[in-house]
Amino acid sequence: MAAPRPTSLIATCDQWSRAWHQGTAVDGAPGALTLSWTEPADPGPQPGAACLARGLAVDRLCRVHRLSAHAVHRLAVGPTRGGLDYARLGTPVEIVGRDPAPPPGPDFVPRPEPALVDATGIAIDADDRLFLADRGRRWIAVLDLWSRRTLRTILTPGVPMGLAAHGRTVHAVLREPAALLRLTATTEPTVSPLPTDGLPPASQPSRVTVLPDGTSVVLWHAPDGTAWLVAPGRDAEELGGASDITVDATGAVVVAPCAGRAAILRRHVPTAGGWTRTLPLDAAGYDGSGIVATEGGRIGYWTAAGFRLAARGRVRYVKEGTCVTYRLDSGRPGNQWGRLVLDACLPPGTDCRIATVTSDDDFDTALPASPADPAACTPGHGTTPALPPDGLLPAATGALHRRRDAPTPWWRPAAGDPVDVFEAPVQAPPGRYLWVRLHLTGDGGRTPSIRALRAEHQAHDLVRRLPAVFDDGTFLHRYLAMFDSLLYDLDQRAARRDILVDPAATPVEALPWLASFTGLVLDDRWPEHARRRLLAEIVALYRRRGTVGSLTRFLELYLGREPIIVEHFRLRGLSGSTPVAGLGFRVGGGDPDAPDGSAHRFTVVVPQPLTGEQEAAVRHVLDTERPAHTDYDLCTVDAGMRAGSALHVGLTSLVGPTGTMSPLVVGASAVTAGTVLGGSGSGIPVEAARLDRTARVG
Structure with missing residues (x-):
């Protein structure tokens, strides 16, 4: 039984960004190679800086709370991962108002509510406590959503603006003076200054959101209305016009425009030293009330017709681009490389061609980069990889062969994942180092997406098992590579057949077979992860x-x-x-x-x-x-x-x-x-x- 062949893998955002790009981009969210795109033009700041949103928030029961100057309205929307049935959405109910009255129904105990003068921020923590910022009163009120009691009001040392919750902690930005306030429903707040490096004079903080690691991201507005995105340890990012910010399920900061402007939600992926742009979202009809990340991971916003979910934005892709990987090192001079395996999505009208070059020399030359190169998603962008001379890089003409399954034993893509597996032989003479050139083409509206590239360090040895008279050097080796692809993968599956009896790793189609060992009949209404956990514990449960x-x-x-x-x-x-x-x-x-x-x-x-x-x-x-x-x-x-x-x-x-x-x-x-x-x-x-x-x- 053949031992697993070592491979070099390019799959992360950092690895793709360290390649040489010309007309290609790195999509920061999934970490995939795509064609470069052009977003709709930024309409720029709104004169007078009068586009500040008041905000939206979501509680644990998937109810959206919309803040206006004097009231809070609530709308039950339910989970949004599979979309949203807008026809079933009801009318928002006012739960906090200027002249509060006992709420109808048995679900709430009548309690006095704070009268809002000029509300500017809303957040809901992990325990369903509602935080409201009022710059007219210069306080932050904390309410219990279940009993509708006012738990406490906190006088702030400055004018409170935006709020954002991270677990049980709420972050608030203050003006006059500019500061960041951290508080919970039960503890006293702590105040820290906000960095102002790189910002225009007289800029003021307006909104705040929190990254998954707890880092605060603050939206600033200059006197002319220009917005800036600022986070500790990162350069300030100029945005043009912006009314609100939040963080989506991928960790990207989503920026909403001013009301009445192009309804494009721009997404910025944080890096160690700054920001990079990734694909935007479309928010048709956005009215400037604010944006929110819902329980299902989707971004929601408000329109004149009610609550809506943002969809993937339409962008224009360049029609072709080239990416050359950094050198892949096999560690052995004169090494014969094996297959290239790509996890990719090639929609109709798109294609990907490859070419390879090998060498035992450690080249240290640079190809001229295109000014349209995208910003990468890591600080590694901008470092030129060691490349062979331009004359040694052949044109990318090799076609990819679509596989029916994955080369990794028993691995399957997630349900609904459009990724396919493609492979091609390395058509280059032996050499320690390998470079791969990928030439992507599209139709302007769609792009190929290369999620991962694997290069086998060793080629097959089927030719050596034949009489030497059949060895013609090149053709037979390439011809037998087609059979080796199937034989090697079957061999590796046989070597890892123990995976079939592992509830956490077995293919989903093998779960009923594995359950039959204990006489268990799985219910397809159960989610896959629950069925796997049940199989892992079924013997103990049956005892x-x-x-x-x-x-x-x-x-x-x-x-x-x-x-x-x-x-x-x-x-x-x-x-x-x-x-x-x-x-x-x-x-x-x-x-x-x-x-x-x-x-x-x-x-x-x-x-x-x-x-x-x-x-x-x-x-x-x-x-x-x-x-x-x-x-x-x-x-x-x-x-x-x-x-x-x-x-x-x-x-x-x-x-x-x-x-x-x-x-x-x-x-x-x-x-x-x-x-x-x-x-x-x-x-x-x-x-x-x-x-x-x-x-x-x-």
Whole structure:
């Protein structure tokens, strides 16, 4: 069995940017090689700098909160990863206004709300606390979204502008003087100065967002309306006109234009020393209210017709470009290189041709770069790779062969990923170093996308297994390479057949086969990652099949959070009335003290709302995994738990993040007056916590 061949890999943004580019670009988000693009012209700053957005925010239940000068409106939109059904969106509901009134319905407790004079910033932290900045009052108010209580108001040393949440910490920018404020719902704020290097005189900070690593990014506005993007340790980036900023799922900073301008959301990828532009987004109809990153990773914005999601922006690509990789080193003089394997997407109307050159010499020459070279996504851009003389680089004429599968044993691209696998032989004489020239062509509206390039250090040895009379030097070697591609890959799969019985690595189509080893029939309604985790734990779960612990873990693997299973016999004698948690939320039924009403029955409390498909999947688990002589009730919680009749602490109550509570330590915390237990997030049973008579649950 042949040993795996060593390879050189070019796959990251840094590696692609260290190549030589002419008419090609590096898309910073996926780290792929593409043709250079041209964005629509930046309309420039708006005179008078009157384009500042007030902001949007999203809570844990996928509800968008839109801030105006005197009110906050809320709209439930749901997860957005698969798109959004705009026809089902309702009308935004005002939850904070100038003259507050008790909110309708049982979901909220009437509490006084702060009157907003000139609101300028909004953010929601990980515990669903709403932060509002008001420059008219020069304070930041903190509200609990569940109880609608004003938890605290913080007077700021300057004029508060934009807000951005990162976990439980909220970042706020201040004017007069310019400063950055960091605060939480329970701790005192800390103030730090903002860097102003490279900014025009009299510039003022306006908006703020936070990178995944916790770094604050501040949007500044100069007196003439020009906007600047500033982050610690990076050069200031001039933007033209801008009204708001946020960070998308890829870590790029998305910049919104002023209202009434070209609805293009520009994206800037942070580097160690500055910024690079990547493909923009289209936000048709953007009204200047602000932008927000939704739970599904999409960027949302507001229009005159309501909430919308940004789509991939239309750009114009150059029709051809060339990229020459830096030298790939095999470590052996006179080395015969093997195959080139590319992970690429070639839409109709596009193509990629390759050429290779090898040498044992360590060239240190430079080819002239095109002024249209893109900014790369790492500080390595601008360093010229060691290239052979221009005369040694042949024109890229070699075609790519599309494979039916991947060369890596058992690897498959993710579902919906348009990437294909292509390969081609290295048609060059032996040499220690290898350079690959890629010539990309497109039609102006589409571009090839090369995600990764692998070059095998060793060629096949099939010719040496034939009689020497058949060795003609070149043709037979290239001809047998077609058969070696299949034979070598099958050989490597056979060597790594242990992957097939690994739940975390086996191909998705092999999951039902692997599940049949234990007699398990997988439910296709489960997401792939949940099915893999279930397979990894199924033997241990079957050892205690039918128990409360097994059912709980089974459902937790599917739901992503732990349900509560209440056996009705535990309620016997605890209450003389039917136990009810909340409005219309019943645990059990009938008389709890009657043996026939509690024996062999249990209730499953799921602390989250369920769709019809999710509920059907949960019931399927309960029907197949519970003891045959038992029966059950299924209940869901989607708005926190409130005190009803005979709510049993330790059985059906959860402690969730809300209000001004610090983290509760079970067995070492006392719940006193004014403390709130509730929230929709999963929590822990309060079996050992002490409740005072003045404490509220809900």
